[in-house]
Amino acid sequence: MTRRTRLLVAALGGTGLAVLLVAACFDLPRFGGAHHPYGDRVVRASLARHTANTIASVNFDQRAFDTLGEMSILFASVLGTVVLLRQTRDEHRAAPEPEQVALPVRRFALLVLPVAVVTGLYVIAHGQLSPGGGFQGGVVVATALHLLYLGADYRALERIRPVGSYEIADALAASAYLVLGLAGLVAGTAFLANFLPYGTFNTLSSGGTVPLLNAAIGMEVACAVVVLLARFLDQAVEIEKGGEK
Amino acid sequence: MSVFPYLVAAWVFLVGCYGLVTSRNLIHAVGCLAVCQSSTYVLLLAVGYRDGATAPVFSDLKPGSRPVVDPVVQALALTDVVVGATVTAVLLALVLQISKLHGTVDPDELSELRG
Amino acid sequence: MDDPLIVVALLLVAASATAAVAVRDPARQALVLAVLGTVLAVLFTVLQAPDVALSQLAVGSALTPLLIMLSVRKVRRPQRKKEAER
Numbered sequence: 001m002t003r004r005t006r007l008l009v010a011a012l013g014g015t016g017l018a019v020l021l022v023a024a025c026f027d028l029p030r031f032g033g034a035h036h037p038y039g040d041r042v043v044r045a046s047l048a049r050h051t052a053n054t055i056a057s058v059n060f061d062q063r064a065f066d067t068l069g070e071m072s073i074l075f076a077s078v079l080g081t082v083v084l085l086r087q088t089r090d091e092h093r094a095a096p097e098p099e100q101v102a103l104p105v106r107r108f109a110l111l112v113l114p115v116a117v118v119t120g121l122y123v124i125a126h127g128q129l130s131p132g133g134g135f136q137g138g139v140v141v142a143t144a145l146h147l148l149y150l151g152a153d154y155r156a157l158e159r160i161r162p163v164g165s166y167e168i169a170d171a172l173a174a175s176a177y178l179v180l181g182l183a184g185l186v187a188g189t190a191f192l193a194n195f196l197p198y199g200t201f202n203t204l205s206s207g208g209t210v211p212l213l214n215a216a217i218g219m220e221v222a223c224a225v226v227v228l229l230a231r232f233l234d235q236a237v238e239i240e241k242g243g244e245k
Numbered sequence: 246m247s248v249f250p251y252l253v254a255a256w257v258f259l260v261g262c263y264g265l266v267t268s269r270n271l272i273h274a275v276g277c278l279a280v281c282q283s284s285t286y287v288l289l290l291a292v293g294y295r296d297g298a299t300a301p302v303f304s305d306l307k308p309g310s311r312p313v314v315d316p317v318v319q320a321l322a323l324t325d326v327v328v329g330a331t332v333t334a335v336l337l338a339l340v341l342q343i344s345k346l347h348g349t350v351d352p353d354e355l356s357e358l359r360g
Numbered sequence: 361m362d363d364p365l366i367v368v369a370l371l372l373v374a375a376s377a378t379a380a381v382a383v384r385d386p387a388r389q390a391l392v393l394a395v396l397g398t399v400l401a402v403l404f405t406v407l408q409a410p411d412v413a414l415s416q417l418a419v420g421s422a423l424t425p426l427l428i429m430l431s432v433r434k435v436r437r438p439q440r441k442k443e444a445e446r
Contacts, residue, residue: 246367249367249370250366250370253370253371253373253374256374256377257373257374257377260377260378260381261377261381263381264380264381268384269384270384270386272386272389272428272431272432272435273384273385273386273389275428276380276386276389276390276393276428277380277381279393279424280377280380280381280393280396283373283377283396283400283420284377286400286404286412286416287370287373287400287403290403290404290407290409290412291407293409294407294408298408299408300408300409300410300411302410302411313408314407314408314409319409319411319412322409322412323411323412323415326412326415326416326419326420327415327419329419330419330420330423330424330427333424333427334427337427337428337431340431340435341431341434341435344434344435350435
């Protein structure tokens with residue numbers, strides 16, 4: 001199929017899709033309407049379980065099984081990327097040349113790095129209270145670690161980021177989520193049920209298993225993003241084509 | 246305008262699809278796929294919005310004092326954002342492999358299937 | 361809908377999405393995607409979704425553009441080497 005035929009087919013299909021989408025938009029309920037039946041029920045259930053952040057309650061308590069599915073997608077994509085980007089036999093590792101970093105950039109990065117890591121851990125820990133949680137905090141921690149790459153050089157980053165340990169930690173965190181779910185089975189209720197006491201509303205120890213699942217997901221997402229970035233950085237900076245030297 | 250956010254979501258999706266079809270660089274195509282994904286987040290959050298309401302987080306809000314927006318769609322969009330980025334990473338890894346094997350990232354030059 | 365802030369945020373999102381597709385060079389597209397990520401985070405905050413905005417800000421403005429730039433660098437290196445050998 002030549003390029004022109006392909007563009008013609010795409011134009012026809014695109015016009016049809018556009019017409020259908022616009023017609024569907026006019027059939028949706030009005031933007032800002034007050035009729036949200038599931039939202040009202042979810043808010044009531046979350047308050048009954050003493051979880052101040054309703055979204056954390058939905059993700060880790062009422063629909064925790066869906067989050068298990070999302071976590072396995074994350075794990076599988078990290079697995080796929082690691083397999084695809086491994087160093088093959090006809091490639092070798094060349095040490096990257098260190099680059100001079102401007103002194104203000106270096107000082108700023110090294111100053112902000114511990115603050116950013118602690119902020120990420122705070123976001124993970126307070127997921128059941130204020131906006132935040134495992135997913136957001138995990139990404140913040142992982143990207144904060146790479147401030148060292150900006151402020152120093154790749155060699156320094158490799159020292160605080162032994163990839164093997166992060167891969168093990170990723171697998172451990174994914175298993176921790178599953179074990180918490182199985183603990184719900186053992187406690188006599190259901191898989192991934194919230195079997196711990198709900199605690200006092202709006203304190204760190206509230207929500208039952210929500211903070212524990214938050215911690216597991218936070219560790220998983222942080223290690224997954226670090227491993228992803230490590231593989232891409234290796235490919236872009238170190239690995240080169242050419243036989244074994 | 247009570248359908249404007251939905252129309253913006255539809256526009257972003259169609260623009261992303263146009264970019265995918267007419268792209269001459271696979272990395273550019275992966276970026277257009279990310280644009281398509283972001284249109285779904287806009288649509289989800291627009292469906293859940295309620296006029297005059299606030300975020301469904303009760304750490305600094307007395308429960309019942311104000312209406313809140315729908316938290317279900319926010320929970321869906323939240324995990325979707327992070328997982329979508331990792332799927333983009335897998336696609337980029339595939340593009341890297343293609344460039345190593347065939348030496349090009351132009352989809353028009355990749356028409357033959359080679360072993 | 362009587363909130364002009366939401367209208368402005370939606371228009372910014374539509375504009376950055378169109379720009380992200382129109383820019384054909386992947387390295388520049390990575391930067392436009394970072395802008396799109398930030399504008400989306402603003403839109404999500406205005407739509408009263410702080411959780412999603414946090415997620416989108418961390419991922420869309422830092423992670424995805426970084427991955428795209430690293431891929432561009434990896435893809436361009438053997439091509440530059442071939443030109444150097446000629």
